[in-house]
Every structure is written in C-alpha cells, then in structure tokens.
Amino acid sequence: xxxxxxxxxxxxxxxxxxxxxxxxxxxxxxxxxxxxxxxxxxxxxxxxxxxxxxxxxxxxxxxxxxxxxxxxxxxxxxxxxxxxxxxxxxxxxxxxxxxxxxxxxxxxxxxxxxxxxxxxxxxxxxxxxxxxxxxxxxxxxxxxxxxxxxxxxxxxxxxxxxxxxxxxxxxxxxxxxxxxxxxxxxxxxxxxxxxxxxxxxxxxxxxxxxxxxxxxxxxxxxxxxxxxxxxxxxxxxxxxxxxxxxxxxxxxxxxxxxxxxxxxxxxxxxxxxxxxxxxxxxxxxxxxxxxxxxxxxxxxxxxxxxxxxxxxxxxxxxxxxxxxxxxxx
Numbered sequence: 001x002x003x004x005x006x007x008x009x010x011x012x013x014x015x016x017x018x019x020x021x022x023x024x025x026x027x028x029x030x031x032x033x034x035x036x037x038x039x040x041x042x043x044x045x046x047x048x049x050x051x052x053x054x055x056x057x058x059x060x061x062x063x064x065x066x067x068x069x070x071x072x073x074x075x076x077x078x079x080x081x082x083x084x085x086x087x088x089x090x091x092x093x094x095x096x097x098x099x100x101x102x103x104x105x106x107x108x109x110x111x112x113x114x115x116x117x118x119x120x121x122x123x124x125x126x127x128x129x130x131x132x133x134x135x136x137x138x139x140x141x142x143x144x145x146x147x148x149x150x151x152x153x154x155x156x157x158x159x160x161x162x163x164x165x166x167x168x169x170x171x172x173x174x175x176x177x178x179x180x181x182x183x184x185x186x187x188x189x190x191x192x193x194x195x196x197x198x199x200x201x202x203x204x205x206x207x208x209x210x211x212x213x214x215x216x217x218x219x220x221x222x223x224x225x226x227x228x229x230x231x232x233x234x235x236x237x238x239x240x241x242x243x244x245x246x247x248x249x250x251x252x253x254x255x256x257x258x259x260x261x262x263x264x265x266x267x268x269x270x271x272x273x274x275x276x277x278x279x280x281x282x283x284x285x286x287x288x289x290x291x292x293x294x295x296x297x298x299x300x301x302x303x304x305x306x307x308x309x310x311x312x313x314x315x316x317x318x319x320x321x322x323x324x325x326x327x328x329x
Contacts, residue, residue, distance in 0.1 A: 023085070024050040024242045026326040028233050030093075033157060034304070034321025043150055044093040044320075048239045050123075053083040067122055076131025076181070077124045087121040087134070087239040094146040095269070100162040110311075111276045112168035113269065114146020115139070115209055121178075123243045130229045132180035132240050136207060140268060141170015169272060176207025180240050182229040195225045201236050209268045216260025216286070224252030226299060231256040232288050233301060233324040245299060246328040254301075255291040262286065264310065279312040290322075299326040 030044035057065035058079040068084040071077055077084075097109035105111065117138025124131045138144070147165040154161055182201035189195050202215035220231050227247035230240055231254065267280040285308045292301030303322040309315060 023052045023328060024048075024245055024326060025329055026050075026233070026239075026242050026324060028322060028324040030320050030322045031153070032320040033159065034323075043153055044091070045149070046089055046091040046238070048087060048089040048242055050239065050242045051086040053085040053244075055083050056080060057084050064122075068124065071122065071133065074131075074133055076129070077122075077133075078126070082124045082126045084122065084124050085243060087119070087123060087132075087243070089119040089121070089239045090116070091119065091138075091238075092116040092144060092146060092149060094150050096150075096162055097164065100164065101160055103163040103166070105164065105167045105276070107275050108277050110269070110278060111273055112147075112162070112165050113140065114142070114144035114149075114165075114168055114170070115174065115268075116144040116146065117174055117209075119178075119239065121239055123240060125229070125243060128184050130180070130182040130240060130243060132178075132203075132243075134178050136174070136176050136178065138174040138209070139170070140172045140174055140209065140272075141168065143171055169268075169274075172208075172268075172272070174207060174209045174268075176205065176209075176211065178205040178207070179203055180236075180238075182240065184229055193223055194221065195223060196221050197225055199229060201230050201240075203236060206265075208266060210264065211266035212262050212264050214260055214262035216258055218256055218258035218288075220254050220256035222252060222254035224248060224250055225254050226252065226292075226294050231290065231292075231301070232258050232305075233303065233322060236260055242326060245294075245326060246297065249296055251293070251295050253291070253293045256288075258288040260286045260288070267310075277313075280310050281308075281312050284308045284310050284318075292324075294326075297328040300324065 026048040028046040054062050054064045057068045064084050064086050093115050095113040117136050119134055119136045121132055121134030180203040184199040186198040197220050200217040204213045214236055216236050226245050228245040233241045263283045269278045270280040288305045290303030301324045306317050306319040
C-alpha cells in the first residue's frame, strides 16, 4: 500500500506533462465499526486524484487530451463536445472472519484477506452523461499492507487486535480493466429552491479479485446540489464520484438514497480460499443512504451501506459506513 501511495503522489506532483493543478483530491474510508460490527468486510480506504478537466481535446495539447485522442474510438469519448479528465486512485480493503480473537484458522469461516491496488482512469462527460474507462493493478497478501493498516485502525479506535493475519491468503498479483457509465435523467428545482435529481449508473469491472457487473439508480434532494454524477463514494462510483464535483459554487447540502444490483462473475475468495469453506453467491443487492455538505473547495459525505450477503451459506446483511472527504486543490 505504501508503494502505491508513493506512486500516486509522484504522479500528481512530478509528471511534467501532466495537468499539475489537480482539480480534486479525495479520501474515502469504509469501516463496519460505523454500524456496530467488526467482521467480514471490516475496513477499506481509497485515496483518489482527479486531474484538471480539459475541453476541446480535438485541438488542445496536454497529457489528458493525448490519452483521450489515443482512445477516441471508445464509445462516449467525445473530443469536441465533452470534457476529459485523468484519475488516479489507491485502494486497500481487508476481509476478516467473525472471530478476530482467534489465532488459528477457522475453515468454516472467511479467511483473512488483504488487497491493495492502483487504478488509472480516463473520464469523458457533458451535462447529462459520464463515461469512464480504466485499468487496475494490485496485490493480495502480506505485501498489501492490510495487516498493518487494520492494526493501526483498531489501535486508534480501541478495538480488539486481530490475531489471525499470519494465516492470510496470498501472495498474488491482481489486474484488470473497468468501464463506468452514468446518466442524469432528471434535475428539478422547485420554487423554494429545493433541488431533486434522479440518475443511474452501470459498470463492468473485469479483474481477478472480484470481477463483476453492476447497475444502480439514485435519488438525491438538497440545495445547490454538487455537480458530480454519482453520490455513492463507496460502491459503484469510486473515483467517478469525484468527477465534476466542484463545478458549482457556494454552500450546498444533499441527502441521497440509492439501490444497486451486482453480478459476481469471479471471486478470489471462491477460487483461492483452499481449505476454507467459502461459496460466493452469483449476485447481491445493495441499499445506500447518505448525506453531505459542500463549499467551493471542500465536500464531506457520510454513507451507510447494506447488502445481501455475498456468501451462499449466510443470510446476514453485509453492512458498513463510509466517510468521504474531498478537496479542490
């Protein structure tokens, strides 16, 4: 994880041909302690950077426009009528069994799994639609740094120290490609100034950790709503939720509700767990509830997310909370 963070900072600050005035920097933290549990998907962190957007890439010389011109054959990459931006993200997640006080493996439960990855993306958008394409590379196992991260978080929060990381899965390399599309199909402002927005998103993430396809919709209500396309910073949106976030000006607030479905085409847990009895469902349903505030240069959201269990032998909901902090630089 520390190597991926260093690479992200290098890319943001020192690449001479990149748009050095990054438009958005985001930090997003998932944790099941926010909903009073400490098991399964226990913690996740994402650090994201969205470069300054570029318009008229058919005649603009920049790294972003150069990348856009190189992939303009892809659907939705409009060099003349849309804006383009590059994104970089570092993400780390950790999965643990129910009983983290146990130092020996429980083969009837989940294993310890740590996963860190670096994502590179290109987004192209106009007033109504957003297209995103990208690639990812990462690692599962001790080199992910998940053990150290979880122990630090548990020390800060005063939680029980996890005892079973010596038996974590890995080491393996992870790679893949992803696509994301979102559309804002209704935006209404009442006479009192209250805004209502409806939108949807769908995407495909072809990788050898959790290859999936998902689709979802949302409604959000507030005043001076942020200009991004997807309010969910923990799930389907990822770095795409930061694109266009600070296009508006002034203080605003939002509350949002979303629902999505996900088809799980490949699961590392299902395929690589060895003696552990892990059987993953073909699909899950998710409900998201959240709210946030923003100013010209800062945005904060809190989200609660609950999904049907991804495990075939469990009916327990998979729930966690998310805190996201975003800055315009």
